[in-house]
Amino acid sequence: QELSPLYQGFEWLAPILKLLGMFLILLGSFKLAPVVLLFVEGQQEDTQVFFYSMLFTLLCGGVMVALGSLAPFNLRGRQIFLLTSLSWIVLSFFSSFPLLFGSTQLSVADAMFETISGLTTTGSTVLSGLDTMSHGILLWRAILQWLGGIGIIVMGMAILPFLQVGGMRLFQSESSDWSEKAMPRSGTIAKAIGKVYLGLTTLCIISYWLAGMNGFDALVHGLTTSATGGFANYDASMGHFADTPWILWITILFMFLGALPFVLYVHMIQGRPLPLLKDSQVRALAKILISAVVLMTLYLMTQHNWPWFEALTHAAFNVTSVVTTTGYASTDYNAWGTFAVIFFLYLMFVGGCSGSTSGGFKVFRHQLSIMLMRNQMMALLHPRGVFSQNYNGRHVPDDVIRSMVAFAFFFFATIAALALALSFMGLDFLTSFTAAVSAVANVGPGLGDTVGPAGNFSSLPDLGKAMISLGMILGRLEIVTFMILFTRAFWRA
Amino acid sequence: QELSPLYQGFEWLAPILKLLGMFLILLGSFKLAPVVLLFVEGQQEDTQVFFYSMLFTLLCGGVMVALGSLAPFNLRGRQIFLLTSLSWIVLSFFSSFPLLFGSTQLSVADAMFETISGLTTTGSTVLSGLDTMSHGILLWRAILQWLGGIGIIVMGMAILPFLQVGGMRLFQSESSDWSEKAMPRSGTIAKAIGKVYLGLTTLCIISYWLAGMNGFDALVHGLTTSATGGFANYDASMGHFADTPWILWITILFMFLGALPFVLYVHMIQGRPLPLLKDSQVRALAKILISAVVLMTLYLMTQHNWPWFEALTHAAFNVTSVVTTTGYASTDYNAWGTFAVIFFLYLMFVGGCSGSTSGGFKVFRHQLSIMLMRNQMMALLHPRGVFSQNYNGRHVPDDVIRSMVAFAFFFFATIAALALALSFMGLDFLTSFTAAVSAVANVGPGLGDTVGPAGNFSSLPDLGKAMISLGMILGRLEIVTFMILFTRAFWRA
Ligand SMILES: [K+]
């Protein structure tokens, strides 16, 4: 019996529909939190907006799950590419209603920008007047980042290695084995990681509260710190708490913890702390952070005559924030001079570890690049020599290197294209460039007066906001995962 | 009979000494041209300076050849690395005397900057008041670039492919075969290339003269155009001739011709024009140039309301000048707005063809990068597929790809480090960045008011000039050729 092409198409899309529907139901349920908060605070209008938006999201999710269940569940490579990309866009769309119709009354471009920035944990914002903003909106932004954070960990651990994107096959393990045999074990790891994420967030919230934040601030900043997201409750970002160095140091600690590979925490909890302590990527990140903080502290002390503790605190805070792609600011480091500006621009390219909540180029890719450069030097001296290609004590296959290299080229080409497009809209050199880097690396703030740590993205033209939003999604999906949908080969295969 | 380590060391250095000496004798002989010119023009003081500098150079060269001939001639891989790097530095040093002691009275940093900029065909200058400068100095600068140009062709054709630097093994051919059997044939090709270079230069000089330049201007600009060098006789660069579009279009043609692989001209003269016309790199360069010129012409017409011919001429001139890394300017394109600034910044990264006089990243590396990116996309869709790795109709071995990629990382890392170092000296963002790119890609002018097409490098601090000079040498030597001298492995092997 021949099946019609239309039904074949439906059968192909059905599992995607079903999973998207399940994600929407999850997203909808989380809208209950702002509903309750707004109701308690007596903000009737926003309560209604959130409530209806919750109902609509749950309804759409339910319909999609029902429709998707009509065909047998069968998920393969190409469908996973489509699902992964669609998830971020569809979820961002359904998350934007409260910002569109609530008290913020954002335009479509602004609302999509803010939710994409939230879910991708980029943390760039078009909102100002955060200090007096509706708590429902602030909580919702934080929830978006927190949900995005766990999405990114799962994607980096299970999906991208399986799809072999950007050299991530290096991190192929039980958790990215999708065979039926391995599924139960993968499920266990996923649950353990969920628990770790929840535990880390709770710890962060409690620490903030003990250090003197009020309950709401502790909750929101706890959510956005663990997610290395960077949305804050104040226009001055964490600069609002600059008088309490304790809070800044707690942030530094948890931003760092959020940028480590979460699977290593699971090992640690299972009684094996060694993988975390000996992991080559973790050690490299720590070394990069320490060197950059020392350098910037000395710079602030010698060139700007800051006292040592103030210099150390703000250097450590902002360096860690940019390297882990969190994007909080404790002060306007854009005003520290050209050397600092270029230095922070480079830090944007570092990125955290793979399998963490952070974005960017990622530490392991820098390590592989340096290994390539070193091997090249040796090959020039010993043309017939063969040089080991090891990472973290294991051999790195050539195809991993190739896909890492291709990722590097895609990454820089995307940033270059985005910067050129932004400059065409009349943005200045520094703004165009750093807004592009900040979006694709999911850092949040750029540099310069407009999009820098003291600025805001609201003054950008709508088309520019749309392009930056696209850049955030591209960056979050390691570019190729998304770009591949626009090749003829994808739809012909 | 055991040889002392000291003698062994001398035996190792002797062939390097001998060849350096021969280069010095060549350089010294070329100083005769300014000596004669200055003598005829009656500039007694400068005549003497050039004369003594010529004698000194010839003397040193002679002594080195004599010393080097005391040991048997035996040149191997590591010695060639050292010789190649030393050549640029030693020749620059001996070329700087007339600028140090002549009427220009430059400081050591300035004189070294100017000669390194000359020999590497970068074309950045610290001199101003060119319009009224001693003809001897102007001619000497042009000769430096012209000699540098032929040096670069030979290096790109015979030495770098042999050393397997930066993916240049792709262009390994008879001319880079150093075995004794192939030597006579290589010699023939080298001579043919020398003739082509001389012929092209002569053609360029005559064209300039016919188009209305005076004899001296035609000579100097002919030398610096064929070498894609970019030194001009006027502070306004080729803007001095902007009223004669003929001259600008002649420059465009010869800059393009200078950026093509010279070995293909030899084929053409031997009756095989097909390799030149069908060469993948040549076609790609032509496509890049045409697209960039069309885009920039439309930009000038629509955003700045320029008439079409003026827009086309200045777009074609400055785009070709930057892409071929010549570095002439027909007008201050830095003032065309941020979009143009970023666009020209990107053009600096294009570079000409391998085996030409031009510098930069080079077109073939962009082509290989795009091939890598395309293959990566296909590999994601067909994880078990094997994709052909072809360039110009031939298979590209993996080690060529690896060394190309390593070069790319070295290239960008060098630019990044240089930009950061320059920013530490108080240069602004645009200046630091574009001065770094311009130096490493051997373009000449950067962007911005200081080092842009209307600016001048003289106001930079001496340390900055020294670092930019180092950047030019690094770029010219495809970075690794020079960096390898600073590894422990090089001196231990
Ligand atoms: K962020």
Ligand SMILES: [K+]
């Ligand atoms: K040049």
